Amino acid sequence: MKLVDVMSAAGLSIYAIVALVLFMTAFVAIVIRTFAPSQASQHEYDARLPLSDDDQAPAQAGRGVTRG
């Protein structure tokens, strides 16, 4: 008996439902957490992370003007 025969006869379709429930639950948990009020200040802080360092471009000295 080959693996294919075993798998075909095993009636595995229930696992698809189980997986669906697990994935859905995980996703709903993520959504709840994301919108929890306790997270708000955290998100505010995180959102500013890209702006936290100072990397100004050299001043636009005008077209074609070289520097250095």
Place this chain on the structure above:
Amino acid sequence: MSTRVDTFAYDDAIVRKFLWATFIWGLVGFLVGLLIALQLANPVFNFGLEFLSFGRLRPLHTNAVIFAFAGNAIFTGIYYSTQRLLKARMFSDGLSNFHFWGWQAIIVAAALTLPLGFTQAKEYAELEWPIDLAIAVVWVAFAINFVGTMVKRRERHIYVAIWFYIASIVTVAVLHIFNNLSVPAGPLKSYSLYAGVQDAFMQWWYGHNAVAFFLTTPFLGLMYYFMPKAAERPVFSYKLSILHFWTIVFLYIWAGPHHLHYTALPDWASTLGMLFSVMLWMPSWGGMINGLLTLRGAWNKVAEEPVLKFFVVAVTAYGMSTFEGPMLSVKSVNSLAHYTDWIIAHVHTGALGWNGFLTFGMIYWLAPRLFQAPLFSKKLAEVHFWIATFGILLYVASIYSAGITQGLMWRAFDETGRLAYPDFVETVMKLMPMYWVRVAGGSLYILGMLIFGYNILKTWMARPATYEVPLVTAAPLGAQAPEPHAAPAGGLVASFTSVKWHRRWEGAPVFFMVMVVVAVVVASLAEIIPTFLIKSNVPTIASVKPYTPLELAGRDIYIKEGCFNCHSQMVRPLRHETERWGEYSKPGEFVYDHPFLWGSRRIGPDLARLGGKYPDLWHVRHMEDPRSVVQRSIMPPYAHLQRKALDFDQIQSRVDAMVMLGVPYGDAVTNAPAMAREQAQAIAAGIESQGGPAGLADREIVALVAYLQRLGRDVRQLPATASAAPAAAVAPGGGK
């Protein structure tokens, strides 16, 4: 609280290297694209050279723009932003440089092997096995470097852009490894481990996720970093960006089967792919809106800042192509669009608009900072923007109409119920004006690229004699004060939504990576495994037998020349298809097809039922000079196949590899070259007796003819000997 503070500098030299590589390979990739666009408009641009024919160059174009242009652009942005977001220099300068040079070496290897015809015949995974191994090694080095940087970071919080990078890095690794599993049959030749339906499924699981995790998620990470930078304000909604991330990770991995609607793929898989693709619309538009609304209150800046102009069009193009993608994945829409230029238009909205413009915007923003000189000319950047935008519009408008025109012509019936356009070449000729408009649009885009290059070059020339290396100070994580967290409230929900456990997870980037891998792998397995292990998914057909050694050699030539880039081998169960091509294709027909050759675009006719349709001599003449047989054909000539000697000795190693894959080869296991010679002589004699050239028995063309005459024969139970091609049934006047 400790007062320990580290002083360090970011590695910008590596970012500059990737920036230049982005430009150079981008230009190469675009120029190859222009050449193949010209070849479709007029076959004279194939120059009669095998190395420059469409079938060889099309993979070079796609690989160059995806992995060389977009790839280097991603690395440019990742190396710049990751160091700054994590407040740490890259883990190892050695690994950074190994990544850079390794990646460029791979690109060079691709640029050499693809025109020479070394290919695995799987779209965007054409590169042969030694190069695949090199890609895996370089990618792992990149991953180690990235994780190492996360471990030694000095910013506890991990910004959402980094999440997108992580998901991209781990998923691309998984995709690359599984789709490229193959059995080598020589130094630059291999056969896919999977066959037929399974191979197609694996390929498009890979193919679609290459779009998702190479052209979408890393660029979203770049968007979430560089858009706020350029707009000088945080992203519109951080919550939305988190949902954007998780929804995309959960959904994208399932969407692949929409590339195989109405093929021999099981219907359930196709439906599953469609549903997940439609669901993807939501996060994609959530992300687009999040990007655009980041500019709230800053729209006046868009008018004066070319960087923002590029970003606005990029994000809009993301929205357009992610609206269109779900729409095209709906089966009824797909039945019209599949195999047509509509798909080409769709990917170019994404590639030219989203990937291209995000890259240009990012580099215009980066160049002054990296080269420590003001941008040479804002005005030229504006000119670039308008020329390239106009180029995209010309490109997509013409190719959309080409796609829809051809799709409608294929399915049109006249009032007597017969095909309105039975001659396939007629549906191709109709596209010619649109193909020329595409050439114009693409040329404008390239003109913009040249202006861009000039601008960046002039900026670079104004750089200081030595770059200033600013020092950064930050406390290491261990020396930072523990964060104050909210008073522990009671209840399950409260403790779940508290900060504490999330901190622990965030402190373990490896754990986060493992979770992403689990989400991706579990979803992939649930979708793909059944076609391997559930019998009813691929019912076998008793009359389907392995290819003879000569036919196998012919199939390798078909692969080498890239015939699958223009010819499908998949008749869909739609009335106009069965009228035009014959019996629809069944899963059991492909069980010995390592790799599958269903194709994704019909620039020429479908070949699934070609065997026995024309005499051998027709094929010889047609391959030598297509237009001598089909007057208006745009196929490149393959005269070299009549000149080049067939390597009979090599055939045994090919058969051996197939045997390793479980193909029942019987006598051919020990005797393949002799069997091939015998069949070749019979075919060559037949060609000569039909009035064709003599002495073809040891040439490549006989192997190809043997293969083409075999196509679709088994399932129709026609006589199996290839020399039994119906010499009497001469096709009328070369019509299709």
